[in-house]
Amino acid sequence: MNSKIMDIKKIEVWDGNMAASQAFRQADIDVVAAYPITPSTPVVENYATFEANGYIDGEFVMVESEHAAMSACVGAAAAGGRVATATSSQGFALMVEVLYQAAGMRLPIVLAQVNRALAAPLNVNGDHSDMYLGRDSGWINVSTFSPQEVYDLTLCAFKIAEHLDVRLPVNINQDGFMSSHTAQNIRTLDDKTACDFVGPYKAVNAMLDFSKPVTHGVQTEEDWHFEHKAKQHNAIMRSVKVIDAVFAEFKALTGREYKRVESYGMEDAEIAIVAFGTTYETAKIVVDNLKKEGINAGIIAPRIFRPFPLEELAAQLQNVKAVACLDRSAPGGTVGALYNEIAGALFNSPARPVLSNVIYGLGGRDMTVSVLTGIYKDLVKEAATGKLNGTIQRFVGVRGPELNYYNA
Amino acid sequence: MSKSIKDMGWDELVQGAALFSFEGDVDYEMSQVQPEDRNYAETNSRNAYVGDWRVEKPVFNKDFCIDCQFCWIFCPDTSIIARDKKMIGVDMDHCKGCGICVEVCPTNPKSLLMFNENTDNEEALTQWPEKSEEKGE
Numbered sequence: 001m002n003s004k005i006m007d008i009k010k011i012e013v014w015d016g017n018m019a020a021s022q023a024f025r026q027a028d029i030d031v032v033a034a035y036p037i038t039p040s041t042p043v044v045e046n047y048a049t050f051e052a053n054g055y056i057d058g059e060f061v062m063v064e065s066e067h068a069a070m071s072a073c074v075g076a077a078a079a080g081g082r083v084a085t086a087t088s089s090q091g092f093a094l095m096v097e098v099l100y101q102a103a104g105m106r107l108p109i110v111l112a113q114v115n116r117a118l119a120a121p122l123n124v125n126g127d128h129s130d131m132y133l134g135r136d137s138g139w140i141n142v143s144t145f146s147p148q149e150v151y152d153l154t155l156c157a158f159k160i161a162e163h164l165d166v167r168l169p170v171n172i173n174q175d176g177f178m179s180s181h182t183a184q185n186i187r188t189l190d191d192k193t194a195c196d197f198v199g200p201y202k203a204v205n206a207m208l209d210f211s212k213p214v215t216h217g218v219q220t221e222e223d224w225h226f227e228h229k230a231k232q233h234n235a236i237m238r239s240v241k242v243i244d245a246v247f248a249e250f251k252a253l254t255g256r257e258y259k260r261v262e263s264y265g266m267e268d269a270e271i272a273i274v275a276f277g278t279t280y281e282t283a284k285i286v287v288d289n290l291k292k293e294g295i296n297a298g299i300i301a302p303r304i305f306r307p308f309p310l311e312e313l314a315a316q317l318q319n320v321k322a323v324a325c326l327d328r329s330a331p332g333g334t335v336g337a338l339y340n341e342i343a344g345a346l347f348n349s350p351a352r353p354v355l356s357n358v359i360y361g362l363g364g365r366d367m368t369v370s371v372l373t374g375i376y377k378d379l380v381k382e383a384a385t386g387k388l389n390g391t392i393q394r395f396v397g398v399r400g401p402e403l404n405y406y407n408a
Numbered sequence: 409m410s411k412s413i414k415d416m417g418w419d420e421l422v423q424g425a426a427l428f429s430f431e432g433d434v435d436y437e438m439s440q441v442q443p444e445d446r447n448y449a450e451t452n453s454r455n456a457y458v459g460d461w462r463v464e465k466p467v468f469n470k471d472f473c474i475d476c477q478f479c480w481i482f483c484p485d486t487s488i489i490a491r492d493k494k495m496i497g498v499d500m501d502h503c504k505g506c507g508i509c510v511e512v513c514p515t516n517p518k519s520l521l522m523f524n525e526n527t528d529n530e531e532a533l534t535q536w537p538e539k540s541e542e543k544g545e
Contacts, residue, residue: 106424167423205426213429215451220425227418228425234418 001195002028002057006050014186016147016179020086020112020172021046023154025055026194027110030081030201033061033072035091038124039176040114043086058082066091070098070109077107078216080206082158084109088176089116092130096137102169103138104232105216106204108161109169111139112154115277116176117363125364126176128276129329131305132337138232140170140239141305143276145262147184150174152256155189156246158198163242167204168235173305177364178278189254197253236307243304260304261312265291269298271379272317272353274342275326276301279360279367286372297376302338314345321383322354324375328361335393335406354382357393365397413450427451442491454502462505464522467532468497473519479509495519516540 006025014022020043024032036044051060058081063069069085077083087095092113102109115131117123135141140160144150150172157170174180189197205214220228240260247258262280265287266272273283283299290297300316302309317323325343327336334340339357346353358375361367375396378389391404411420422428431447438446448454473495480488480495487503489496498509498520510520516539523532 104424105426205422205424205428211433211435213434215427215429215453216424218425218427224413224421224425227416227421230418231421231423235423 001192002055004054005191006055008188008190010188011185012188013183014147014151015042015181015183016144016150016174017042017114017181018046018183019147019151019186020154020174021050022188023151023194024084024110024112025050026189026191027082027084027155027158027198028057028195029084030058031061031073031076031083032058032085033063033069033076033083034085034087035063035066035069036086037066037088037091039116039126039180040086040088040091040112042180043112043114047086066094067098070095070102073109074098074102074105074107074217077102077109078105078207080203080208082162082201083107084112084158086112086114088114089118089124089130093118093133096133099134099137099139099169101217104228106167106232106235107169108158108167110154110157110161111169111171112150113171113173114176114180115173121363123363124176126178126180126277127328127362127364128173129362131171131173131276132327132329134171135306135337138168138236139306140166140168140236140243142170142172143301143303143305144172144174144179145278145280145301147174147179147182148186148256149258150179151186151188152250152254153258155194155198156250156258159246159249160239160243162199162202163239163246164202164204166235166239166242168232168239173277175277187254187256193253197250240304240307240309258303260302260309261300261316262303263298263300263316265296266298266300266316266320268296269320270296271322271376271383272298272300272320273324273326273372273375273379274300274302274313274338276305276328276338279326279328279372282367282369283372286369286376289369289373290376295376295380297379308341310341310345313342314349314351317342317346317353318349318351320351320353321386322356322379324356324358324379326358326360326375328359328367330362331359331393339393354386354388355392356382356388359393359395359403360397362398367397371397457501458504459501462503462525464505464507465500465525465527466498466503466505466507466509466520467523467527467529468495469519469521469533469536470495471519472515472517474515476514478512478514479520482508482512484508 034044161170325339392406395403487499
């Protein structure tokens with residue numbers, strides 16, 4: 001624990017950025033190296049303020065780019081310290097090369113990623129194109145829906161990443177502005193409870209262990225590369241046990257429950273939307289409204305994007321007649337990633353719901369109750385007829401003629 | 409390490425492809441142990457033969473050497489073998505033929521000269537130049 005304790009109330013009014021900063025402070029990190037970028041700037045700014053005011057015992061390193069930030073994180077993690085950083089969008093894109101290094105080198109770095117659209121056109125608002133950019137990088141990817149979840153899951157992230165059976169970096173995603181700049185009541189843990197939950201850092205093959213000189217970041221060619229990537233994939237696939245265990249421990253401590261797949265109203269649902277981030281919260285309101293009208297609607301979200309909860313999603317969609325997969329990222333010439341993955345999850349199962357792909361909310365375009373209600377109403381028709389209402393893919397909330405692609 | 413890394417499956421390799429330099433813990437003063445007596449791990453790059461990277465090789469002529477140790481200091485691959493401040497020769501498994509040792513050699517004629525990789529060392533010594541009259545080189 002940091003030597004100077006911050007006196008925080010049991011309930012604080014924090015936005016998602018402050019929630020991430022406070023979780024970082026309480027996790028007693030050895031090195032934070034960061035290059036601030038909108039909308040995650042305050043994560044770094046708050047942390048630097050804590051450091052300036054004596055609340056941080058570890059190092060805070062200002063670097064010259066996001067590539068350098070993640071590189072410094074890789075160096076510090078290989079040296080044997082607890083490490084974290086924050087970024088968004090273009091900064092995340094610049095980090096990508098080093099993201100693969102961090103995962104391949106099995107370094108448990110935690111990244112507070114505030115999701116924002118990728119240019120061009122330049123845009124500072126929230127969508128999931130940066131989250132999708134990192135989805136094959138080998139990081140454990142967590143989707144959060146509110147500032148409270150950012151706080152809780154950032155604390156969990158250190159515990160998951162650093163577990164000896166995992167040793168992989170974890171990316172905690174939150175929606176730019178909708179979560180990062182929305183102040184809400186946050187139920188906090190005091191510094192000692194939070195730090196004890198995260199636990200002491202366990203170094204593995206640390207470069208600063210001089211009794212075992214070690215080389216990190218080696219080159220392997222066709223002789224060993226495949227084996228190391230296989231080992232890495234096995235680690236992320238097997239991390240589900242640790243994720244579940246950490247979530248159970250967190251529930252025992254706080255009463256707040258997290259699952260690898262979150263759902264609402266799915267018990268008797270005939271129609272469902274699958275989506276990430278703050279859209280889940282909005283959809284809960286819509287689900288409640290529809291249930292009052294007698295429409296059995298549900299919302300389901302992969303809390304853990306990677307490792308992808310394929311079996312759990314398939315299980316929860318077995319009794320659903322129509323599903324809309326909502327992707328908040330320009331799919332660049334195909335269906336959205338979530339559509340592909342849900343379709344893949346269902347293909348070897350008996351269920352054959354009508355499956356559609358909705359592209360929404362690019363560059364921070366609002367996802368409202370009314371737009372979501374419209375999508376659910378389309379699903380009602382599809383569930384009744386057993387056929388797609390139109391094409392497989394469509395755009396919602398965009399001005400101009402309708403955009404429809406792929407006939408069933 | 410009982411099993412060679414060449415025979416290991418993904419489940420047996422060190423995670424993150426971290427490579428250890430030595431077998432066992434280094435709980436002694438490494439600088440007091442000569443390289444040939446060190447317990448190098450299989451994965452230490454010392455076990456990698458890179459001699460075939462050379463096109464030209466340095467040949468050592470001990471008749472002119474003054475044991476100034478310049479070559480030992482400047483060699484970027486620690487391929488100059490010296491004992492008790494005496495130049496012994498070149499580690500041909502790791503020398504890549506960069507020629508820096510020849511460049512920094514201050515004797516006249518030089519005690520190290522570059523020859524084609526295929527030239528016999530005895531043959532090379534017979535081709536050694538005479539002392540040069542020019543100053544400064």
